[in-house]
Amino acid sequence: CSGPRGSSAQRGPHPSAFTPVNGYLNGYLRQETPPSFPGNARRPGPCVPPPPSPPRAPLAPPAGPGPHPAPIPLDFDISSPLTYGTPSSRVEGTPRSSARGTPVRQRPDLGSVRKARQVDLHSDGLAEDTVATEQSLGQKLVIWGTDVNVASCKERFQRFLQRFIDPLDKEDEDIGLDLNEPRYMQRLQEINVVGEPFLNVNCDHLRSFDENLYRQLICYPQEVIPTFDMAANEIFFDRYPDSILEHQIQVRPYNALKTRNMRNLNPEDIDQLITISGMVIRSSQLIPEMQEAFFRCQVCAFTTRVEIDRGRIAEPSVCKNCNTTHSMALIHNRSMFSDKQMIKLQESPEDMPAGQTPHTVALFAHNDLVDKVQPGDRVNVTGIYRAVPIRVNPRVSSVKSVYRTHIDVIHYRKTDSKRLHGVDEETEQKRFTEERVELLKELSKKADIYERLALALAPSIYEHEDIKKGILLQLFGGSRKDFTHTGRGNFRAEINILLCGDPGTSKSQLLQYVYNLVPRGQYTSGKGSSAVGLTAYVMKDPETRQLVLQTGALVLSDNGICCIDEFDKMNESTRSVLHEVMEQQTLSIAKAGIICQLNARTSILAAANPIESQWNPKKTTIENIQLPHTLLSRFDLIFLMLDPRDEAYDRRLARHLVSLYYQTEEKMEEEYMDMAVLRDYIAYARSYVNPRLGEEAGQALIEAYVDMRKIGSGRGMVSAYPRQLESLIRLAEAHAKVRFSDKVETVDVEEAKRLHREALKQSATDPKTGIVDISILTTGMSATARKRKEELAQALRKLIQSKGKAPSLKYQQLLDDLRAQSDIAVTKEMFEEALRALADEDFLTVTGKTVRLL
Template sequence: MSSRGSSGSRRSSRSKRTPEKTQVNGSEKSTPKRAKRSDSPFGKVSENGSTKSPSINSFDSTVGPASKRTSELSSGNRKSRSITQGILSDPLNLSSPLHYGSTDTQFNASQLSGSNRSHISSYKKRVDIATDSRFVRQINISEAIDGENVPAVGAATSEQSDSSTAPQLVIWGTNVSISNCKGKFKTFLRCPDFDFETLDSDELQPQTQMDLESVPAEKKKPLYLQKLDEIYTLEEPFLNVNCAHVHQFDIELYHQLINYPQEVIPTFDMAANELFFELYPDAQLPHQINVRPFNVIKTSNLRTLNPEEMNQLLTISGMVIRTSNLIPEMREAFFECINCNWNTTVELDRGRIAEPTTCQHCNAAHSLRLIHNRSQFIDKQQIKLQESPENMPAGQTPYTILLMACADLVDAVHPGDRVTVTGIYRATPMRLNPRKQTVKSVYRTHIDVVHYRKIDNKRLHDDAKECNFTASRIDKLKTLSKYDDIYDRLAFALAPSIYEHEDIKKGILLQLFGGTRKEMSLCTNGERTHFRSEINILLCGDPGTSKSQLLQYVYNLVPRGHYTSGKGSSAVGLTAYITKDPDSRQLVLQTGALVLSDGGICCIDEFDKMSDSTRSVLHEVMEQQTMSIAKAGIVCQLNARTSVLAAANPVESQWNKNKTIIENIQLPHTLLSRFDLIFLLLDPQNESYDRRLAKHLVSLYYRSREEEEEEMVDMGLLKDYIAYARSFIHPRLSEAAAQRLIHDYVEMRKAGSGRGQISAYPRQLESLIRLSEAHAKVRLSSVVEIVDVEEARRLHREAIKQSATDPASGKIDISILTTGMSSSFRKKRAEIAEAIKHLLNTMRSEDGSQEHHQFPYQTVFNALKESSSIMVTKEMFDEGLRYLQDERFLVAFGGKYIRLST
């Protein structure tokens, strides 16, 4: 009895929601009563443009008679329905404006082939532009007005409807017609006014219609039709559209795209798919073509984002500082009745599932359960974007913003990348507690990513995929490489405002090219190891010798480059540190400058002023190219394949030629030995040099801009040349070059063996190999020849001559860099130690009863100074005592006493 009563009440409640029938234009039309958003997933339906229509992203039927629509709207079953022909019975195809957006990756290629694409019953909305259904604008289905011809649904703008009652779809609250928008974009794709040279251009000048008769046959095909050809060939269904092209084609269409991206971009998807399958009816794609607009003309800044730009398409630039792990996010929940196995799907609304309470088949209450393995999930990733250092106002900290990337855009960028992001600006309320639905009145903003662009026109190209060199550009680079003086030309183009220092510029030029990365398989466990190909350079010298300017120039040129100063850097700032993520409230690893410079150059100024703990982290990075972390339960090894360009000043503010480099800059020899090249930049204090330098500096202020540009090499050509060599040239040693390297290394070892000195170590041989490979890249040669080895040997010998010359003997002694002291100093230390030993034995024999064999420190020092024929300093005396302590002649020595061993 109670069950019948409940069933009857349910029937009664359903009957109350039955639409009323009214007369519209002489025909019966059903008008459903207004329902709340939570009651119906289809929004609010309007009549004659006066009431609201269903959401375009949640509508699931074609446009037909009102009675047909209301019968479907009143039905609670969200399962797929059969599609009738035409507006009433035509099978659903890609031209239906009520079924647009991209499919998810679960559709296979056969589902989107040209032969059966018209039989797909539904399409998934694009996940990268519809992350929150609160921002979905509804579509107004308005009737034609008194015989006025309105474009038919799904037709191009040039086609007019024969029926005066054909409905027209417009974006809610606007007069933007979906069909007109789609037709314009189809015309845009066929427009021949654009070419590949302007595809990635940030600014375009207005152009007139091209004369097709004057264009060669191979260039007559429009740019975006060529891009559709690439999609057909590569089967990568993504179409990148330059918004500057859209603005040049139709300003009105451009503003519609900027102001209503969530509705217009899927319309572009429809047009692109229709045109694609018209051109290639037998094509098969993994999913529907996604249009990805980029390069919004008004590029926003992180500091200028305001609520007026909410839900609009914008472009911002910055540097990626953190990326999250892959996050699976549910997009569509699958429910099944435990009684009758009836099932339904529910799309998530604001991250929550509107769980159905009643089975529409058996009318059982609370009988539906969520089936996780049949629900649909997408990949999602959170990216933290920071304001670029060059865009920050003076004296202010950088701004950050959160990016949301979905599906194919996951893992498209990595920490350290400088990117230009195009996306939709969003705002979501903050929750008081993650486990409660209560939200604050404060909103947190983020950007739903639509397009990434990692090209930075001011820097070198970072990846071979980004080096889109045309055939003419490659021919020009190869022609330039055949010049005999190409090496000198490129070195002259590097930092032209800095006077002389040719060898130092050549060394930095070879650092920009880098060596060839080599990997070797380990037979024991199948792992692979690699040899370092990056070149490290240290610049030392007097203040005011342009060391910092060279670092700044390189930092502004290379990709993934970072600039830091010794005093302002800590060990965790260079490597990595643990912090709590404000979004996930979990401990995450925040990478530092060395890890973010992976694949680039890390410029460290004031290298001598770093603390010992900070410098200690560089040992592993500069040789093994990795960074091992074990903090707060996070144990990992990060890649730090970066070149280090450092600058250091002497401790006495002026270089002392009577001291070694170790004594001048007070750096550990274990760190200095990891630099391939160490150059000295000294002030010669020569009148002729001073005159030439002053003339050069003054000329920078009075010469005209035209004269400067005539002498300077095209920087765009220099960047392309280095980028092409880094990406496509990987030279290998020839037999003659290998034998020459072996001969030079043996000769370097022989040079110091007669004097008891070591003038070369295996690290010097590896440095010669890297420099030879870099010089071969300068010539765009895939083989290292003898000429490359000779230049590498000359440059290395010049650097060694400056940094490893013994001031006492005037000869090159590589042990200064490897052990911290020269051979002459070791010999003098041994002599002083022997004199101290003889003196202490004499003093002990004279006073054999002295307790513990202790002698006053100052007494022994004074006695040695009086008896020695050479000047003995306190440092030399202490070195002699340490030598005797290593020989176990002394037990210990302090500030007051010297204690002998028994």
């Protein structure tokens, strides 16, 4: 469409301001002298030329004498298309009544030009001010720069809302809907009941119903979405005239077919509707953005309002009342603002090309979409791709030729149906319909539900039933208890598990499975992680140039699970940050003037390999994996995954692995529980089941703890600490959640005790005596080793005293003498430990190769 030519540009305004268009648009219209348009109208990229129009009826003959029908409007308000010419709907504070009184809220996500000019599709100039029939009017007029005919677009979208049915649709949003009835009419009924004035429209449905309308939506979202708003509101208020809404309905399209990898976005996509996916890594604070400026003349106090136009507000240079130049002052507290938030979205690992670093894109969310997503969430974002110029200098109006891009968000959708559902999602109640809840409760009543759920977890990994049960209880978690108001503090509900053992025993496979299952999971490797990468680091924001806190893996996995592989290869400074997280569930930061405490209510699932590559059964767990005992004692369960080197086991394992390759999908589905049921089961239990300790269960826990302490007391060993009792409580609560029970019972305590005992049998057994000794994990040394060390120090003391009053002794001579009289093999390390013990008692001192008595 080209700009105006000839005498049409000198046309004066028409006296009529409010005119119906084709029976549909009774909008707030304005006639004015049309400005000259640039010859290069906005090109929609690959979306033009539009498909040929269907054959039309002949146009009406030129008007003769007689009454004139309404003239053709050349402008219509598209940034807020629902004003309907009613003064009440433009006044702030209008009471919420019916369609005409429901206030309109502007859409900063569209950012469209205030007035959209309509032109004649079949002529070179603007539509003449001649009389035309409604039929010809509806066929000829399109919005300038597009092929969008408002009346036709609205009519087709209304037809889509009233008629679209997809009985095969199986989306989460469709739960509770009758799939044999018009889907979106049921959605409008929901809006009437719930009162949330937003209609989410699946672009895939629109494409299957009307291909051309879908193309127009993708190419010209700024013009088409307001028309959709208008159509949806007409249907809604015709059907529910007495409905009270906060503001008129806004249509939010999602799931556009033009789903792009964010690194493939290019200038062709500017001002078009796109859908991209990724993970939120940072979100800013709320930013107020001016939508309508209020100006007052300093001379005559005349006031006027100016609306935002593509991010700019044109300040009036002349007062319309007294004609004084540069007398208008902005009054901030009378202006209108909207909420805005900047969000950084990072590319998903599966979308990344080989050898590339993750790509990020900036998003801007407005109004209700502010704070809808948090760092760590994986989302599909539908929005309009924008390009804005960069100023050379803030004080100068000149701009650079390189533009900065961002996306104005229209719709968020949390993704990855393979993962568990989040705890605090708004759609949680919609997801669990009465039928689904009944099914889950029927499952919970089965006697073997615990075993069935454990088998459904990582079915491709052979055996390791107890380890799978431990991870299952970690997924359910305990009951969170907050007693800060009584001064008793906070008790963590998260369960921490460490897997250690021989290489090739599917430790990393289990970690990957859990990471792909939980909604806010993070996966990291010990050698590739730094202390700040796990916690938080301070960086300078490239746009505001201010210091901001960028969160790490532990904070991003808040309310989720952080999987750490190669745990033993972490350096000491990186491991030290885990102490606070694993017990207090918080992360304290004091860097660059930023002092804060972040929540890190995350479960840790870690995997470690032995230092000798093969597990040495003659050494303790701490000697095998070289981890500090202060860290090991914070793990609730420590499992060993050893290679048994047994021919029968090897044959069974090989048969299982081979069967995975030739088994059909149908057979595998028959054997294992449906993954969707497993996800819903865990999500429902985490959201709605909060078991509390009963009297009997409390007594059973006390007995279990006392028994554990008794085992070692006779031999001078410590076989349990209070931390082990807290672990038992958490495991018992998680087992009660598996049964959907609101009360922890004795059976839960028994299973927690059994699982805890199995883990200790493997990880806390003294290799010298074969007895469980919790001291190995809590102090780093078994009671037997401690006793042997004390006995050797006493023997050395007696040996030195037997030498008489010699002031000094030779180091090697003393070692040889001790070896000669000892009935056990004394190593050099044992001898040095005995010397250090005596030196601590101020009995002797070692200088070089000489031992001097004090």
